[in-house]
Amino acid sequence: MARHYGTAIIPARPYKPKDKSKAENAVLIVERWILMRLRYEHFYTLSSLNQRIRELLMELNQRQQRVHPGSRYELYMRLDKPALMPLPAYAYTYIDSKQARVGPDYHVLYAKHAYSVPHNLVGQTVTLEATAQIICLYYHGNVVAQHPRKHQPGGFSTMKEHMPDAHVKQRWSAERLLGWAESIGSGCRAIIASQLERRQHPEQAIKSCLAILNLATKYGQDRLEAACLKALLLEQPHRKVILNLLLNNKEQDLSGTDIDEHPMMNHHNIRGQHYYQ
Template sequence: MAKKRTPMNKIKEVLRLKYDCGLSNRSIASCLKLGPSTISELLTRFKQSQLGWPLPESCSDADLTQALYHVKKASRDKVMPDFTQYAVELRRKGMTKMLLWKEYHEKTYAYTQFCENFTRWLKTQKRSMRQLHVAGDKLFIDYCGPRLQVVNPDTGEVREAEVFVATLGASNYTYVEAFPSQGKSYWLEAHANAFEHFGGVPQLLVPDNLRSAVSKANRYEPRLNDSYQKLANHYQIAVMPARPYKPKDKAKAENAVLLVERWIMMRPRHQTFYTFKELNLAIRALMDELNLREMKQYGASRKALFEKLDKPALKPLPKQRYLYTETRQAKVGPDYHIEYRRHYYSVPHQLVGHHVELEASNRLVQIYHQGNLIAQHPRSQRERGNSTQPEHMPSHHQHQKWSPGRLLNWGANIGPATREVVNKMLNAKPHPEQAYRSCLGLLNLSKTHGESRLEQACKDALMLTKPNYTFINNLLKNNREGQLSKDKANTPNLVHSNVRGPNCYH
């Protein structure tokens, strides 16, 4: 084993302490934590080199090393291999350094020196490039930290959009898409969309430890979410979540996320998007631009490397796309609707009071009764909205058990204010049956809080023009009924010279 050389900074310090400070060899050894024999050998070599002290300004570290150790300078005739191209080639499945060396035409380096030079070059590259990923092997997955926004054109409500990023290890080819949340259904849909965009499936998924992927994080044996495991089984993929507190495991994903945040998410920041489809069309154009941009360290674009490396190595897609569905049991309300994710979907009115089974994906809601499909609706993201099909309505908008007249009579028995609130709730919907659920909820508050308190709360709601179940329920829960009327009655009508009139404001 070759003796390890003394670092150049210590060699210069030995010379300085000897010739500037006049210290003995043993004192120098003690100061620098070196052996006396090492100091003696260095000073002997320096004397033999015929260099003077102080060193000439033109004497570089390489010159001093050559003078002390008689290192031969590398021949200028030797042609250094194109290690950038070799780094790309090594990402091919089955490629070896030995094969590349044999194909290296200017064989001025032995195989060992060739490997050492390549390793030395690799250490000078960025961390993400130093990890040589085999083509078609790994797909790194993460979400961006910042969010984009989607505005409801009717209500002005702003929804935050989560940006999903998936990057293939060998080519850095990147897929980007925005979703309403990081929820399980969107997480799985994003994977299926990415696989279809790539036109194939990798061997291994490397996600972060988010809840949609990992139910219990662990450095050695992370427990995958059941639905994520089903997706992996469907596509015949292995899943290896990044280890907690190990940033090198997901360096490729973090670099891709950073690029997406800078080159995709910042570009449309002055635009307003009204649907996720509109937002994703803008993202797709910027994503294609990113993948076509040349990467300096490779001398090629992500798209070009994808076509050359990853695409041929990906496994084929299965015949059927993976579709995640959530199954629930529900009871049909008196308004012939069932609730799913705070939205109401209609079923045939004959099934009021029956139990049905619901299967929901991100695109579709299907409702079954005794194994038979009875209703099908496009999935809606609008909270407290209704999806009603006309054929599900009863004739003349009446129901065997409940009717507007019966609900109004119940309200009248409690008090005139309660009846008026019920009437306004019935008239607020295109069809009275759509308000049955809210009216029944309101009237049933009399069983919990008493009829007199409900009547007073309805008076407050009418006075403040808020005749709805949510407002009245909150009044009763917080014991605030009657208080709002008193507050308004006690508010003085200030009329004096210091009060400005409407003419003061323009």
């Protein structure tokens, strides 16, 4: 931002309160001459409040100072304004920059939304620059992809030219994922098939499919298969549901409901269903 406006940012020194005295005094003056004078006034629109603040600010800047001769406005016109440079031709735009590794589905994740890059960059590290309107992706300093900024969590922005000509060009194909899942069990295969069908392009589901299949490494194939079967029974074939079942050891209960280990308590305040007509 400093380079854009051709200025320099010099922060106050730590443990040197006198460095901040000018700024703090300016805040105090604004509180006394503007905010304190507004405390008894009523405003019903933001524009009317802004108009009143503008009037009081003009009055404050025209007020004669005691130490320095002239008003703040006169000093600004005589000293500051002649030294000012013209504003840049376009407004400053904040850019969020980060390094990201391209996933096996040739997408890069930013703010929970996936953006595609050419499929031959799978496994490579790219630089992502994000503004409020556009996402730019660079590889070795060259632009490899541009996408309009999307704010849809879990969504995909995929360009057709980034897609491989055939699944065989990829390390992971739908057939290989289904084959791996089938070696674990029919329930796991059904979950992976569901993940592939939910996406507009099967390649977009590779990352989520691998995340589910890799759970077998930590929890074992039998537990993963049981969790997949229960997730299908609950009609929630999602990784988050499967992981939650595994973490809480609930995958073996195929009833779809949690079993209450404590018997119902008998108490005169508990009236039961027969109480209500």
